[in-house]
Amino acid sequence: DTAALMKTPLKKGDTWYLVDSRWFKQWKKYVGFDSWDKYQMGDQNVYPGPVDNSGLLKGGDSQSLKEHLIDELDYILVPTEGWNKLVSWYGLLENQEPIARKVPNAIEKEMRKLFSIPDEKEIRLWNKYMSNTFEPLNKPDSTIQDAGLYQGQVLVIEQKNEDGTWPRGPSTNKLTLTLQ
CATH class of the missing domain: 3.30.2230.10 (DUSP-like)
Known part of the structure; x- marks a missing residue:
């Protein structure tokens, strides 16, 4: 049926x-x-x-x-x-x-594979919306469809530094970068 x-x-x-x-x-x-x-x-x-x-x-x-x-x-x-x-x-x-x-694997798993990032390395994923606005991807273990991503959507993957800090700074709900 x-x-x-x-x-x-x-x-x-x-x-x-x-x-x-x-x-x-x-x-x-x-x-x-x-x-x-x-x-x-x-x-x-x-x-x-x-x-x-x-x-x-x-x-x-x-x-x-x-x-x-x-x-x-x-x-x-x-x-x-x-x-x-x-x-x-x-x-x-x-x-x-x-x-x-x-049907793709979870977003995080796919991105780790794509960029050769080992599982033990801590990462954060961000949706990039406008030229300098980023929002955290709330469920990195979801599929692309479940996350509501669209074709051409830019995602940013961020790896934690060796000293425990993040390159983009502490996590907030929204992150706006100022380009200098």
């Missing part, structure tokens, strides 16, 4: 697929996915056609995603089994490739 698949929790390492939310909403109408929206179920006027992710892609490019896409507003994440069913039933728009993403 597709509804049950959509409730599958994200697990690290699993592959999920992005589906344009406009196509997905059309599909839901066609199959009567929502109990309160069955009046067009099976109606050929709402047949969704092949899976179409054009709305997620930069113009003319069949693989580059637009920036600042938002989960559940611009796209829906579908587990591999659900994706395979959708494509077997409806196909994929010609010249488009599946948009697959692996």
Whole structure:
């Protein structure tokens, strides 16, 4: 059942697929996915056609995603089994490739691996918002999606100095740097 698949929790390492939310909403109408929206179920006027992710892609490019896409507003994440069913039933728009993403490990774990920082070294993670405003990442063990991060979001990783101090100074809720 597709509804049950959509409730599958994200697990690290699993592959999920992005589906344009406009196509997905059309599909839901066609199959009567929502109990309160069955009046067009099976109606050929709402047949969704092949899976179409054009709305997620930069113009003319069949693989580059637009920036600042938002989960559940611009796209829906579908587990591999659900994706395979959708494509077997409806196909994929010609010249488009599946948009697959692996569920990442926790942010801190990924950043330690990326920057070769050993587990015993104490670190802090910061979200960078404007040119000089930083906020601590409250749950460094959360996934990127759970933390509400978006494509292009800048994170800063800070390692504790040998003398026990932090390069950015003591932790506060917000940190504004003055560039000199």
